[in-house]
Amino acid sequence: MIAVPFHQNAAAVRGFAVFSRVVAVLICTVALVVLAGWCLDVPLLTTLVPGQHAMKANAAIAFALSGLALFLTQDFVPPRWRLGPWLSIVVAGIGAVTLGEHLWSLDPGFDHLFDDPVARAAGWPPGRMAAPAAFALTLLGVLGLLVSTRRYLVLRETIAMVLLAIVVSGLASYAVALASKIGGPFAQVPLPTLLMLLLAVLGWLSSSPTTGLTRVATADTFGGALARRLLLPSLLLPVIFVFVLELLQSLLGLPETLAFAFVALGSGGAVAGLVWWVASLLDKLERQRMESALLRNDADTDVLTGLANRRAFDGALASLLHGQRERDNTFALLMLDLDRFKSYNDDYGHLAGDQVLRITGQLLRASLRPSDRAARYGGEEFVLLLPEADAAGAREAAERLLRAFRDFAWPQRAVTVSIGVAQAACDDTAADLIQRADKALYAAKDAGRNQAVLAVP
Numbered sequence: 001m002i003a004v005p006f007h008q009n010a011a012a013v014r015g016f017a018v019f020s021r022v023v024a025v026l027i028c029t030v031a032l033v034v035l036a037g038w039c040l041d042v043p044l045l046t047t048l049v050p051g052q053h054a055m056k057a058n059a060a061i062a063f064a065l066s067g068l069a070l071f072l073t074q075d076f077v078p079p080r081w082r083l084g085p086w087l088s089i090v091v092a093g094i095g096a097v098t099l100g101e102h103l104w105s106l107d108p109g110f111d112h113l114f115d116d117p118v119a120r121a122a123g124w125p126p127g128r129m130a131a132p133a134a135f136a137l138t139l140l141g142v143l144g145l146l147v148s149t150r151r152y153l154v155l156r157e158t159i160a161m162v163l164l165a166i167v168v169s170g171l172a173s174y175a176v177a178l179a180s181k182i183g184g185p186f187a188q189v190p191l192p193t194l195l196m197l198l199l200a201v202l203g204w205l206s207s208s209p210t211t212g213l214t215r216v217a218t219a220d221t222f223g224g225a226l227a228r229r230l231l232l233p234s235l236l237l238p239v240i241f242v243f244v245l246e247l248l249q250s251l252l253g254l255p256e257t258l259a260f261a262f263v264a265l266g267s268g269g270a271v272a273g274l275v276w277w278v279a280s281l282l283d284k285l286e287r288q289r290m291e292s293a294l295l296r297n298d299a300d301t302d303v304l305t306g307l308a309n310r311r312a313f314d315g316a317l318a319s320l321l322h323g324q325r326e327r328d329n330t331f332a333l334l335m336l337d338l339d340r341f342k343s344y345n346d347d348y349g350h351l352a353g354d355q356v357l358r359i360t361g362q363l364l365r366a367s368l369r370p371s372d373r374a375a376r377y378g379g380e381e382f383v384l385l386l387p388e389a390d391a392a393g394a395r396e397a398a399e400r401l402l403r404a405f406r407d408f409a410w411p412q413r414a415v416t417v418s419i420g421v422a423q424a425a426c427d428d429t430a431a432d433l434i435q436r437a438d439k440a441l442y443a444a445k446d447a448g449r450n451q452a453v454l455a456v457p
């Protein structure tokens, strides 16, 4: 089977690369704003969303470094500035140390960079990001390291998927919180942290748009177009449904069973709508494919006899010659010419002549093996390609054809055929082989017609 290489959509590849750069700049900017909020003691800058938890300074530093690492990984950055791997190691380190603090209840002061009155008042270690955020930043650092060093593709994609799962779970719990219930493991992770994580994962994945999962999303195929349109909505759709579910219950006071019924209806409808959309696109594509196959078939078929035409024969002969050169597969060419066809036309008219040509097509088709190919070469000349036939086999096929013509009950008078048989030699070009078969055909004509002559190799 021939493997068709991946074709990327140039605009999509460019779009992903630009997206990755924009994300890098955005993440750095937001992280610096949060850090400025901590430095200048402006709580609104640290929370970004009024009334929500602040993004801790350590998390902001880690994001700033990850954004910078993502920026320095871009193609246009000179190699000596490619500090992405080192910065990503620091990001992973910040996350890992914080995670260690959570796991072993340690407080070595790692996160006491800025005073954190809210945390202190609540009895939490000041400045310490929540455990899920620390875990996610550790993974983000490892993801950055693997992407920027272009290693361990499967591991890196797995980490990206785990990160996306964390982000979606976090966003879903925010959706619940927004609809007035609060709780769950993500309650302490600020919303901007989740959104920054989402952007960072997508940014890192987009920074190498022709490898791994993004290779499919940038492919210049129907699958690629589908992935570009559907992947992000399908990732976020469940979050929207959770939000709607909670909203229906808490704000509108709908009973739980009714709210679930509405959400089931909505989610079922959305999924069915997506499936219908994909199915209708696939259907359109399949019909286009069939239409172009029909057109191709028309372009390769002789209208009068239904056999392959000269164009198709040229292609088939070229591929057999190629197979012979590559794999030493021998084959034979038979060139047939109806005998005294001009007088047949003259005596019975062109329409009767056409009928003879049609019958000739049927006789050739009937005498062929499935792998053989018959074509109308032009006028009353026909050609047969017999793959894997040696001289003796080709000669035998020619005799069979002569018999078929002799035995057929022709409408007006008997029609016979002369045949030139040539076996392909290893250094033959198409012209060489046709010329030899043609010469043999004329030898058959000269020898009295209604016979086959084998060309001299």
Ligand SMILES: Nc1nc2c(ncn2[C@@H]2O[C@H](COP(=O)(O)OP(=O)(O)OP(=O)(O)O)[C@@H](O)[C@H]2O)c(=O)[nH]1
Binding pocket: 304, 337, 338, 339, 340, 341, 342, 343, 345, 349, 350, 351, 352, 353, 354, 357, 378, 379, 380, 445, 449
């Ligand atoms: N009816 C019909 N005749 C065709 C078609 N294409 C070519 N011919 C005729 O086929 C005849 C070929 O004649 P010639 O090449 O002189 O050869 P021949 O009369 O068959 O004599 P030999 O080949 O020497 O046996 C010509 O009269 C062409 O007009 C076609 O599509 N339909």
